[in-house]
Amino acid sequence: MLKYQQVADEIEKYIEDHGLQQGDKLPVLESLMARFEVSKSTITKSLDLLERKGAIFQVRGSGIFVRRHKRKGYISLLSNKGFKRDLEEYQLSSEIIQLEARKPTEEAALNLNMEFDEDVYYVKRVRYINGQPLCLEESFYNKSIVPYLNAEIVQDSIFDYIKDALGLKVGFSDLYLHIGKLTEEEARYLQLEKGDPKLYVETIFHLTNGKPFDFSKVSYNYEQSQFFLQG
Amino acid sequence: MLKYQQVADEIEKYIEDHGLQQGDKLPVLESLMARFEVSKSTITKSLDLLERKGAIFQVRGSGIFVRRHKRKGYISLLSNKGFKRDLEEYQLSSEIIQLEARKPTEEAALNLNMEFDEDVYYVKRVRYINGQPLCLEESFYNKSIVPYLNAEIVQDSIFDYIKDALGLKVGFSDLYLHIGKLTEEEARYLQLEKGDPKLYVETIFHLTNGKPFDFSKVSYNYEQSQFFLQG
DNA sequence: AATTATAATTGTGCATGTATAATTTATCAA
C-alpha cells in the first residue's frame, strides 16, 4: 500500500479515535510529518486525498480541520470513494431477476463503445436496504473485460470481484440523472404505485485506462432515496 | 493567478483548439513541461486539477487522455467547479418572489450554525431555463457574512457578488437530495401538477474557512431536470 | 505468425528545499 494512502487512513483513524467533530483542528503539518515520519509532500498528498473525500478541509494560515456532515441515513451518490462507513449501518441485499450473457442493446453498445456482435453480461436485480426495496438495476458488462459472472458474484459484490479476482482497477464514471414517473413494471419491483416519482440514474463506469466496462440503469424508490453529495 | 491554474486553463484551451475528443492523447509530461516552461510538480498539479474537473484522465505508463462525455443538455449537479461551458448554451433567468432580511427559521439557523436572534437574508425565486421554469429556490444567507443583498444582485448572480464584491472565497458544500411529490404551491410556480415528481435538494455552502453562509432549498421541475455528475 | 523476453516510454511516489500568501497572535500606541 502506498505511503500516502496509509497515512490518510491513519489520520482518519486519528479523527475517529479522538472523536473529532466538524471544525475541530488537527495537528499542524509539521506535527503530522513528525508523527507519521513522512515528508511534507507525502503528508500533503494524504491531506489532499482526505479533502477530496470530504473528511477534512484545509485553511491556509490557519490549520487543518475536520469536516463532518450532520445528517444520518443518507446514501452517497458517489459511492466509489470512501463512504464505506455510511453503508455499514445498513443491511444491504439483492434479488437477482435475470443474469445472462447476451448481445448488447443498441443503447448498451453505444455507451460501452462496443460492436453489436460482441458479448455482454446482463444483470437485472432489485437491491434492498434494511429489507425495503431500494432500487431496480439493470447492468451491462463488457464480456471481453468481465469474462465471467455467476449468481454468487452478483449476489455478493460485482465490483469487489472485478477488483480483487480480475485484478482490474476501476477509474472514473459518468452519471446521468433524471426524475420521472415509475412504469408499472418498476412499481411492481419497488412495491410502489405506477406513476410514483423515481430517480433514474444511468452510469458508465470506466477502468483507470479509460475503457468503459459497465453501463447501468437504476431506478430508485423515492421513499428510500436520501442521497448525499459533497462539492 | 496561480501558475498551475493558468497552465490548466491553457491545457483546456489546447484541447478545445485542437478539437480533441474522448480518449485522444495529450503531449507527454516532458513536452508539457517544456511547452509551458514549468516544473514537473506544477504540470502535475495542473493535470490533477483537470482530472478532478473531469477534463482528462491520466494513465501511468501510457499517457494523458482527454475525457469527454457524450450527452448534451445535462446540467451539472456540482456546478461550483468548471462547468461553465455546459451552462453557456442555456438562457438562464430568474423571477424574484421574495427578498428580505429576517430572523432565520429553526431549520436555517441549525444548518447555518447561527443563533435564532441573528439575521439572515431570505431569497425566494423561480429560476428559468430557456423560458421554462427549472426550479423553485429558497435561500438563507447569514447576514453577518453577506451584509447586503438587493434585487439587482439576486437577479444577476449572488455568488459572483459574494466572490467579486465581498471578496469572499466559496469553499465546499454539502448536498442532500430527496425525491418527492410537488406540493400545490410548488406545482403552481413550476407550472406542473400537484403530486408530480420533484427532485428536492438542500445545500449548505461554506466559505473556504469552513463557515456556512448559505442554506438553500431547491425543488426541481422534473421535466427540465437532466443532471450530470462525474465520479 | 505467435509467443516470450527485453528495453524504452511515461506517469506516480516520495524526499528536500525555498519562497509566499493567508491567518492568528503578540506588541505597541492612543
Add this chain to the structure above:
DNA sequence: TTGATAAATTATACATGCACAATTATAATT
C-alpha cells in the same frame, strides 16, 4: 480598552531530483 501594526504561525506554490510501477514498443525465440 481599543485599534493599529508587527511578528509568528501555518498551509500552499513551485522547483529539483531520484526511484519505481505500469504500459507500450522492440527484439528474440519458437
